[in-house]
Amino acid sequence: xxxxxxxxxxxxxxxxxxxxxxxxxxxxxxxxLAFCLEGSPHLLPITHGVDQRTVVFRTGPGSKLGAxxxxxxxVYEIDGFDDARGGWSVVVRxxxxxxxxxxxxERLYGLGLxxxxxxxxxxxxxxxxxxxxxxxxxx
Amino acid sequence: xxxxxxxxxxxxxxxxxxxxxxxxxxxxxxxxLAFCLEGSPHLLPITHGVDQRTVVFRTGPGSKLGAxxxxxxxVYEIDGFDDARGGWSVVVRxxxxxxxxxxxxERLYGLGLxxxxxxxxxxxxxxxxxxxxxxxxxx
Numbered sequence: 001x002x003x004x005x006x007x008x009x010x011x012x013x014x015x016x017x018x019x020x021x022x023x024x025x026x027x028x029x030x031x032x033l034a035f036c037l038e039g040s041p042h043l044l045p046i047t048h049g050v051d052q053r054t055v056v057f058r059t060g061p062g063s064k065l066g067a068x069x070x071x072x073x074x075v076y077e078i079d080g081f082d083d084a085r086g087g088w089s090v091v092v093r094x095x096x097x098x099x100x101x102x103x104x105x106e107r108l109y110g111l112g113l114x115x116x117x118x119x120x121x122x123x124x125x126x127x128x129x130x131x132x133x134x135x136x137x138x139x
Numbered sequence: 140x141x142x143x144x145x146x147x148x149x150x151x152x153x154x155x156x157x158x159x160x161x162x163x164x165x166x167x168x169x170x171x172l173a174f175c176l177e178g179s180p181h182l183l184p185i186t187h188g189v190d191q192r193t194v195v196f197r198t199g200p201g202s203k204l205g206a207x208x209x210x211x212x213x214v215y216e217i218d219g220f221d222d223a224r225g226g227w228s229v230v231v232r233x234x235x236x237x238x239x240x241x242x243x244x245e246r247l248y249g250l251g252l253x254x255x256x257x258x259x260x261x262x263x264x265x266x267x268x269x270x271x272x273x274x275x276x277x278x
Contacts, residue, residue, distance in 0.1 A: 032171050032182065
């Protein structure tokens, strides 16, 4: 049974240019954030915005999501399917930190970003990318 | 600016019964797997199947995805949007391990699961849940 590869045709995966990755990040608003706390993985769906080639999101203070800002490293992912690309995904790896600068916050509120679930006060978290990679099924 | 909550209405998040979570896992095939390796988070979109209230997926031996089977703990997530639930997500937390039993493998091949990208030989990995949680926007 291990070589039943006739049911598993080879899929071509092509990488996407980084500009296309940012275009997709700008066009979409829902993705998933992953980070490790004390060795355990955490994965949460969130809504994001794009601000000057960083990824930003809102969270409630003290929430599990807010804890991402304490993680040394986070990964953010969006994916989808369209006729041109087939299945595609974009993965942003970087560091997350709370945004505290007043001028920056004012600009971020201008993004009109609505989080999945925030009750009351919100914090803004910014992911500064170290690596942005995209892949698609169709070349 | 921090109290501009008029643009951020409270979202109601309701938990979903575990049976509904499994129904959604059975109805959908694309999700994202997160795990930690040496303290770093990894997040990959995959296609999954459901086998006896476990989540299964295929991967190439030696791949990054296959490394999930060495992680002590993994998180698997699916999400979507429909009229009844609004935005929803299901998160499965558990342990991953390679499936090696011949009878089990034969049953898994019967699922007809096509991975995003596997070239050549495949391994099957099973996530045995420790916790399954679902949430939805609308009550």
